Amino acid sequence: MAISIRAMTVAYQRKPVLWEVNLDIPTGKLVGLVGPNGAGKSTLLKAILGMVPTIGGSVSIFGLDYQDVRSRVAYVPQRSSVDWDFPATVRDVVTMGTYGSAGWFWPLTKRERNRAHEAMEQVGILDLANRPINQLSGGQQQRAFLARALAQQADLFLMDEPFAAVDAATERAIVDCLRRLQELGKTTLLVHHDLHTVPEYFDYLVLLNVRTVAVGPMAETFTDENLQRTYGGRLTILDEVSEAIRRREAARP
């Protein structure tokens, strides 16, 4: 198991955000984390990384404590979580991904610089390497973040809404990149909003609304009933989704 969570509860000022979440994610899957606004998706990622205090429960990653596998986990925060006016070039930002393995004081070696170079190449932003980050478009920013995570050379990637407000080309590039990672046996857990593309992009699904509603392979989990339970009364979304499911089933032989 890449991630296994037992009875995790998180609360912000007495209001529970995650309630007794149980979750097992097998290694090598491309996993979508889906749920309505306020369902605790971002919080779940942060809780896995120990960045928010939990009230109870346990997390193990690759069967170990997070502290012991830190270097094997890469986190891609929401794009808006940093100040893009920071004085840095794309190369600087991507290179930051390698700092974790670069030691405390010594200058970066060729190994780190090469890793940053390769990561930029993989997401197609090598030509932007020397561009200041305040001149990037939203999609380019997201690619820079992805490259930074790749430069970390982790086995587990946790991504918080990488597809939010990016152009179609970037979405394509990110999906391709995720597929390549999966072929290499890496695991990705990705917060996603657009239910239409969920069955196309992922092969494993976590439906979350404060509790985990359903977890499993896409075909078994992405059902009308489960989505009904996740999204409750939000009918407009639901109608769209049932429409999407019907279309998908009609397309099947």
Place this chain on the structure above:
Amino acid sequence: MILHGISFGISFGILWVSLSFHLLGIAMLMETAAVESLTPFIFDYNTRVVVVGTSLLGLAGGAIGVLLLLRKRALIGDAIAHATLPGLALAFFVATALQIDGKSLWILLPGAAITGLIGAMTVVAIRTFSPIKEDAAMGIVLSVFFGAGIAMMRIIQQMPDGYAAGLEGFIFGKTASMRFQDACLIAVSGATVVGLLVLFRRQVELMCFDESLARTQGWPVTFVDIGLMAATTTIVIVGLQAVGMILIIAMLVIPAAAARFWTWRLWPTIATSSFIGCIGAASGAIISTMAPRVPSGAAIVIVLVILFSFSALFGRKNGTVWRWARRFQQRRETDQQHLLRSIYEWLELKGSKPHDFGQTRSESFLLNDLEFVRNWSPSRLARTANRFQRNGLLVQLSQNRWALTATGIQQCVRAIRQHRLLELYFAQIANLSPEAIDRGADYSEHALDDQMLAELERDIDGASIGYEVPESLHPIGNIQSLNNQSRNEANP
């Protein structure tokens, strides 16, 4: 790439030089014969002490200021500075009660540091444990501590011994009282701060840009943050005497803000900020020794503001003057292309496209006849036409009559080709309406270079356009009627 490497190397160099500068500064202060003979300064020994001391302060303050600014913590320096006042007063009370010299820095500064830190921690505590935001918390702490300090100062001034005069120097700054030991204190603290900064450069960089990444990589973010606060406090405390608690914030913020107009990378920003801080502080101190009535803090701030204004105007990155110049240049080029285009369209309407007949000079025309530029002011029209004449594109035949030269014909064809290719692109590939394509092409054509033009040709159907000018997709000189027409179609 190589250039980046060099600039990076240089800025790290500057940081190391700044480190050794601190040590050198100490040596320069020694009144040894060797230094005396090596430094043909016009200043006397005391002035030299003051100048070296304050410039080292500016160096370290500029470096740490960038990080505070990037971490959106600039004002915490101000809160710390104001919170030192009650500490100074308390230390003086205690020392007087114990019958020691209350004006010794070794007594006053620790007192200042203690209340300064308490102030900073109060801000953090209010922010963490109450719904009040950081700015309000800072306002509260700053005013309460400073108010308490002022009250204590009043009491001190009314004390019978009455030898407290001089403590006010800490409020507005009084470099004249800086002694050799004080300068040494600044040099040593500054060297420590800059040295630690160089040592923990990556951790600090990560923390300032993206704390979550720093945490997931396992760096002790809280410790680094505390370290940054401690460094800020140190600089503020040792700078109290030189600039005063009210204006010390300028030493942290202004050089950092000015440096951002010169570079878009972190370490060059820090090096530039240090440099600006150093120059500002040194010249401020010199001014204040030459005009003793001017408090040194004020003099330093004035010099820093001048440096800041210069940077904001002429800074290589985003300086206002360069921005204006770019905009002006762009507008000029746009005007030129528009004029060329309207000349071509006029000739096309007349049925005398000059390149079709291999002419070396086009048919003559009146500027007022040209459709597109008709709403231009006469001076703008004349300016553009005259510039063309200087560049050999146009010749003036009589008062108002002009003709294209051979080069002019070439340029004209190039301009119109660009515009029409873009129109084709918008119509065929982006599927814009005929109404929109002209405007769309108008907006984007000025940014085209040759390579993009070649790519455009490849993308558009009928790639064999070659050097021909494509036909216009809309009636020329008749845009108004086209608009009316499409409007009628929309509302039958």
